[in-house]
Amino acid sequence: MSGSIRPSEDDLIARFFRPLATAAGALGLVDDCAELAAPPGHDLVLKTDAVAAGVHFFAEDDWAMVARKALRVNLSDLAAKGATPVGYLLTLALPADWREADLARFAAGLGEDQAAHAVTLFGGDTIRSPDGLIVSIAIVGFVPTGRMVRRAAARAGDRLYVSGTLGDAALGLVARTDPARAAGWGLDASERAHLTRRYLLPEPRLALAPAVLAHARAAMDISDGLGLDLARMCRGSGVTAEVGLADLPLSDAAARALAADPGLIETVTGGGDDYEILAAVAPESAGAFEAAATHAGVRVTAIGVVTAAEAAVGEGGESSTTPRFVDRDGRSRPSAAVGFRHF
């Protein structure tokens, strides 16, 4: 339980992390704690999400990308709540064979994404991991008092929207772990690169947060796949939903892969790692939401509707809130509601 001939944790903090602690209240990480003024008329929004080697990324991945993914999956949650992120705490569990070059890449990745998303490091802890790298981030944001957009607030009649495109990351993971299967999709190099990049580097939809805050009745980010996450929204809200599989927004790469291998639709709905926003919007707010999204430069697509739970008593012991996925021929595909479980 004692150290090796390594830079001390204090040295690591000074070299790699102090430059990321740009807020006055972070005190240059010289203190144990950070002090942060809460803006009047606002609530805090709190979230933590962790990524681990072999689960959320590959042990050989560039640590800059790992750092950026770890930060972005947390930013994505805040975006879906309509919140403005301000900063984060970082817990880093380093494998025994970590190299300073890797840590420098890690800090560089964080620095790049901090600057892009206007957040700062408030503090952290560095420990030894028993095996691979684990990164846990706890993020803090603000919303006007009482205005955090909830997950469990959808109502029958609401329209369901998703941002961006679905399934790219999950297909990128398939392409990486099963290249022989992916070879049959007929993708060109840039399409393959698109899918791979979407797995490595989610795009938190912070630009959409004001539209979500102003117009969404309920929202969440899609991290475990549309099927599972929509089921969570429905269960929490006491409603169900009907989604058109043909309406799901796909990238050109994903569309081409699905054309070649239609069974991949379950990867799209269940594969996870989308980090897009799922929003339930009252019909009377739909026009304003779409306009605000356009103004923000974020694509949103209507994919279905929220319906009353009573209308969906399922077969085979399904909960009456389990959403239905309907294909082009009107057939219900409840199996698509089983999402990816990281755990």
Place this chain on the structure above:
Amino acid sequence: MSGSIRPSEDDLIARFFRPLATAAGALGLVDDCAELAAPPGHDLVLKTDAVAAGVHFFAEDDWAMVARKALRVNLSDLAAKGATPVGYLLTLALPADWREADLARFAAGLGEDQAAHAVTLFGGDTIRSPDGLIVSIAIVGFVPTGRMVRRAAARAGDRLYVSGTLGDAALGLVARTDPARAAGWGLDASERAHLTRRYLLPEPRLALAPAVLAHARAAMDISDGLGLDLARMCRGSGVTAEVGLADLPLSDAAARALAADPGLIETVTGGGDDYEILAAVAPESAGAFEAAATHAGVRVTAIGVVTAAEAAVGEGGESSTTPRFVDRDGRSRPSAAVGFRHF
């Protein structure tokens, strides 16, 4: 990267963690994020600290104690800042062989300490650990605006105080890992149990937080040993300090061990895991600080003084802020300034 036949993360949350999320803004952990009102006239205080099997506890330890230690080490930081804790985010990396009985113990331990310290769970994330259990907690507290007690604010002339007793946890760890050595200390069963318990279960000095807030110029909690942590306070403050080794507060068990094995003084100053508060108090505030500590029922002991950095140009390349530990015969013991490094 897919799951096994295990309860889903949603089930785990519902069974073990929802009962811990007692604040309205935690939304019963049904949402991805928690919403927390910031009290007017207060700043947030933020901190994260992680514990890992094989580093901060033993793999065979009761998970209830692990949970309580993970929470307490964070509470300890807030106490040293004069802050009032309100709640925390939890990241749990579970080893592949985790058992539900362990997790139930974990939740029970958290629940017990939550209630004792008036904090609540705001959210969390559960992932697979590559090997042993890792627990990261990010804690949130409040202080009156601008009033967080800093580490790097000590001034020459300040008196140095510590709460409780030092070295118990480090001696408890020695007793556990080297029972043959500990057998020579001549402790009775209750003294051995005291040391062991102090390693497993730190006592966050939240009762002392108001006294620290009102009267301390600088403060921090001692987690890596008095030597290293006081050196950090001095370096950050641009001062140095002189501490009397004979003045360090010891439990009866620690005093008996040291009488038998005087070399253990370096375990006391360098072993870490004390989670006591180190405070620098202006001389004119010392009486009020002591009275407030007495009122709070927390023992505090004056251990030395802060002095000007210029007076302490060391030998052998030491920084001029490295504190000096002086033994009963007036000999300086700079080596005691090297603390335990968890990392």
